[in-house]
Amino acid sequence: MSISKKLPKGAVAWAFYDWANTGYAMIGLALIFPRLYKSYWGASLSPDKQTFWFTMTVAVASLLVAVLAPVLGSVAELGGLRKRLLLRFAILGIIACATMTFVGEGLYLIASIVYIFGTVSFYCANIFFDSMLEVVSTKKNRHFISGFGFSFGYTAGFIILLVVSLVVANHEDLGFDSTLKASKALFAFAAIWWAVFTIPLIFRIKEAPKKDRPPVFSMARSGILETWHTFKDILQQRHILMFLAAYLFYIDGVNTIITTASNYGTTIGFSEKQIISAFFIVQVMGVPFALIFGFFGQKFGPRRLIFVAIIVYLGVTAYGSTITPEPVVILGFKLSQMFVLAALIGMCQGGVQALSRSYFTSIIPPGKNVAYFGFYSMIGKSAAVLGPALMGTTALIFNDPEDPLLSTRLGLGSISILFIIGAIFLTKAKPAAEAEKLARKFDN
Template identity: 40%
Template sequence: MTGDRRAVWSWALYDWANSAFATTVIAGFFPIFFKQYWSAQHEATTSTFHLGMGSALASAVVVLLAPTLGAVADRGGLRKPFLLAFTLIGVAATAGLFFVGQGQWLAALALFVLASIGFFGGLTFYDSLLVDVAEPARSDRVSALGYALGYLGGGILLAVNVAMTLSPESFGLADKGEAVRWSFLSVAVWWALFAWPLFRYVRENRPARPPAPWAAARAGVRELWQTFHRIRAHRAAWLFLLAYWVYIDGVHTIIRMAVDFGLSLGFESTALITALLLVQFIGFPAAVAFGYLGERWGTRKAIYLGLAVYAGVTAWGYVMTTELQFYLMAAVIGLVQGGVQSLSRSYFARLIPEGKSGEFFGFYNMMGKFAAVIGPLLVGATAAVTGDPRAAIGSILVLFGIGAWLLTRVPAETRTA
């Protein structure tokens, strides 16, 4: 670490803060509440289509913005200001969900898209700040700390929100619907509160003489086009981005579609949320363990292990029939999900040139978000063609295989100058 442990923990706490949105909103309550409350007047397939298109739109916006803004942020030392802007967008839109009434599916979807843009757009600048708080030799452990706190924080708030929906009267609420709406508001407050330490204590390494914002914007956009050539000049970086794009597609698709998949099999929503809690609380110690495993065994080997487990879980999902099996599948995913994500982030941080973290992480997050566009569309299209949700889940299996093979083509991890 750089010596400022407070900066490290403040940086990692942002994962604790925004993971509440990933768990309670994206993976948990929004898909269920959207289908059963805001879009109850539509057929199930129609609401699923709307949700998929909304998710894809949010990811597409981030795909278009992330590389350009990353380049601008590097030129002007603006990673923290950009992170603040996206955080405020996400917090405000999430809070807005509290005020959306029953049947107002378009308003709910619009706010969800805005909140998702705030969440995913901010990750570009949050991830790039890793190089300011951790030396390369410690990046595995620090990155894993962030993901571990994310699983714990997101899981704690989700557990409270689940308790609110199971027993609304204990919290002075009228019914389950009101409890869910208050859950969205609690996510906004949680996100804002625990994001604050990063903006207070993390120091961004800025250029000695940063240009004016407008000059930084012009230079950043111009430099963006040069980044394509620079990435190609760093063979390890662009090969890793290609591998990452393929295998993280599978990871993100499982995260986003797991609840919808369980609903398609007829599982109770309560059981699905319980399984999500399992992922969160198992993921906390598992992410920390993967950080140590990456340091001792090798980052790439540890990623291979995670992808092999994911492939096995995907194949298992094709034949799954009971809620108990869904619980077991969630537990196994919790063992590797944070590890694959955190080690991918720290692995890439060691491959990029000095002074280009925002720019290169812009492309890193672009690849991840572009996967989040294609993955749900792949599952949805397969389900539409075959009429079988199991076949849709099975289609993800090939992504892990191709991603792992591409990772073998990446040269040894070395920070470039």
């Protein structure tokens, strides 16, 4: 059976939004904004103030998403506004992304405000995007299609990373007098990318608001009350509660590795070229392995494959804490140890994210998809605290002047604790088929 026959109507258009928002994910969140904040917008600040304002900017955006996500999910459920809110937040994010192009040097506060605006919009749109998985999939292909979406995202990530590298390397030929200005212009590219590839979802996914929906302010008030009811419902469903507890810990480990990998590699002694190449490897590996995890998740159950990903991540933390800049010989080829680590991460990063999304879609009560995904998104954004705190505390406790890298290595190794705790909670969650029956029973 061909892949096209496996995909229901609208699945490709839905996956294209994963392709679309990768423009902001790569340029706004991962590659360009962190670099420009310190070297361009906050260049006049001392290093400690640069770090303070940057971390505060990221923290405020995360906090706002965590607070807004459950309420927005409830409001969208009440009014049938999932698609409408997705597109409105996407438009706001696109505007913020494009605005970054015009923020002048030294204007770090304005850059912070625009970033918060864009990042909150990006993640809020994703609440509704993730919850649409139920619309574009069936029980028979849900896990595969979730992996298919992430595979699209990784393909886009590879292309965008290539564009960024080419623009920065050839900035003079393109009319830019510095790499910083060339990098800033890439926000316009990301905004256009996001806008253009959202178009398929606009025309192919058909969802109209409820005709009998209450007025906006009434929905907002009712949404807050519904959020409380949803929270109480989750507490009564142990299979959902155990999964969300597991997700909180293991996705925190995943996110911590994503956000600290570049800094860790630099500290250990890898070159910037090696680190950029490692990013390419993660994207390349992510394309097929997101599909592979989706396929086998459909065949053997998503929970089992999430366990597989957690085991691989335990290997990542163990191996990563020992790597050195010296190459390793594999099958007669000399490879950077950073490349080996990147390949391991790329194998399971998209898979664990895709199957977490599809597993959660499968275990929640019918008709409550958007409201429950509000809490799922809240957990995802809250899961950005424990890992960095654990790494920092471990590094502080085991600081050794005679071996300055020891504390850094142990800091990465400590992330294994999050994966172990996540795995323990996951054993308490039910297999997808059994959890689906419990969800239907609870709904009745």
